Amino acid sequence: MNTSVTLCGLPLENPVIPASGTFGYGKEFAELYDIDCLGTFSFKGTTRQPRFGNPTPRIAEAPAGMLNAVGLQNPGVEHVLAEELPAMAVFFHKPVMANVSGFSVAEYAETCAMLDEASQVGWIEVNVSCPNVHGGGLSFGADPALAAEVTRAVKAVTKKPVILKLSPNVTDIVSIARACEDAGADGLSLINTLLGLRLDLSTRRPILANTTGGLSGPAVFPVALRMVWQVYEAVRIPLVGMGGVSTAEDVLEMMLAGATAVGVGAANLIDPYAAQKIVEGLPAAMEKYGIENLSDIIGGAHHG
């Protein structure tokens, strides 16, 4: 049985990729299990300068999921290069996916250019879809022309594969996906969180200090699957499908819809061993559904 796939030219032992923002820079999980079992992971969204993020509360419960409004807290790319990547080299021995966010096209390019120098970085995942910051993130991912501009600017400064992470909070995700592909994106990851809100009945105010937050967890899985399906039909570049994936069966479903690799996000937060369990569950799930080579099923649900 073969779980390997190829993502933008780089081999993955399996398609399971803990999603950015749910796995830090890996060390909290490496203390619990050997994270070399993963295909790779996407590290915490990193910006040019350190960011504190939003005030607390940043987290709220939702039916079959959660809202977060962390707001891109991160130590900044210089710290990531000087401290996090060398520390990561001790416990993770595969190319890592670098997740990058920014507040201007130039900032995206500068941060990506700095990460291009890091040999540990296999892919650059460009987040144009954070719903929790103002003037950054989603403002680039909601407009095809701006998403294309970010894509071109990043492609110009790195030879590493560039994967644009798309938002579901748009009218037509297909047009954004096509714009990124036309601008030279090597892959797309989708979906980021869905913008949501919870109120506290006692205070009659929003629970989150940021008022709104991004919904993730099993609640969003069908939405993510539908968007992966739609985008797969519209582009030729590989997709990293994510949104509510919690089991090996979810991975198969996401791949049948068109994903080459599959992100695991909120599941890591409620079960720290979730990604490992999904990796370990893949062979049995493949056997159950008669799959010999996992890469054979990518997009398989689209053909008769």
Next chain:
Amino acid sequence: MKQSVYIISENKPVAPEVFRLVLTGDTSAMTASGQFVDLRLDGFFLRRPISVSDWDDRSLTLYYKCVGKGTARLAELSAGTELDVLSGLGNGFDLSVSGDRPLLAGGGIGTAPLARLAKELAAAGARPMAVLGFNRREDILLENELRALGADVFLATADGSAGVRGFVTDAVPLAGAYTYVYACGPTPMLRALDAAVTGPGQYSFEERMGCGFGACMGCTVQTASGPKRVCRDGPVFRREEVRW
């Protein structure tokens, strides 16, 4: 941190809206008073973080207040129910700096972790004192347990039904001289206490959490030494680190 299955051996009300929960299981990950556990509850996505009041080789004692749907669900669970628990979370209190006359300040349910703290301080030869604040006499928690450990206990209640009328800060002057301050309670109480005490101390904070083990950055607060995760770098912070 350890993920394991615990069995509820006791879950009963001890004060209005407040329950004592005793869980039997593997307590090997517990290393310090002030640490917490994160409980998975059927029907809820996020775990519920609850501080540990005491533990031994095979059981944990927790106190929780029913403040929402999750804790209301927890209150319905009966003895024998299995719970998926992350145990040994957070840094806990540092006892090595207490001096011989530490002051322990608790507000409401925040009194819970002070029980183990007092026990360990007493075992180390210190003579802890406690100042505890509650709304009413019937809300008082752990007073007898703390006295049994040899601690002098000074109470404040908002309605004056026990101890001094007012807040925990109003009980501080009753305690006399102290060598160190340990405190746990809601943030407004900690902030008020901070203005009413002198000298070094450690405060345990509560915050809405995502994961409870440092992955999601959902509970980060600003401190004098930069952003810190309440779940992983805390919940206990040194007084001088705290930015109000």
